Amino acid sequence: MNLNLRHAIMQNISGNSQEELRETIVDAIQNGEEKMLPGLGVLFEVIWQNCSEQDRQEMVQVLESSVRK
Incomplete structure (x- = not known):
């Protein structure tokens, strides 16, 4: 992924509220x-x-348990 794509995505969501960010994530996942x-x-x-680092460890633990199912 090149930096232009990262920049474009960040520009798209900059200034979004928490609810808008949540909707973006949920929509992307639900649409598949x-x-x-x-x-x-x-x-x-x-x-x-x-x-x-504690939050990162939690995310990795959730990911690990989720992919083992």
């Missing part, structure tokens, strides 16, 4: 369209970069 995956990846990257 492959074209939404890069945007979700960028959002995850932002979350990862801005959370504590």
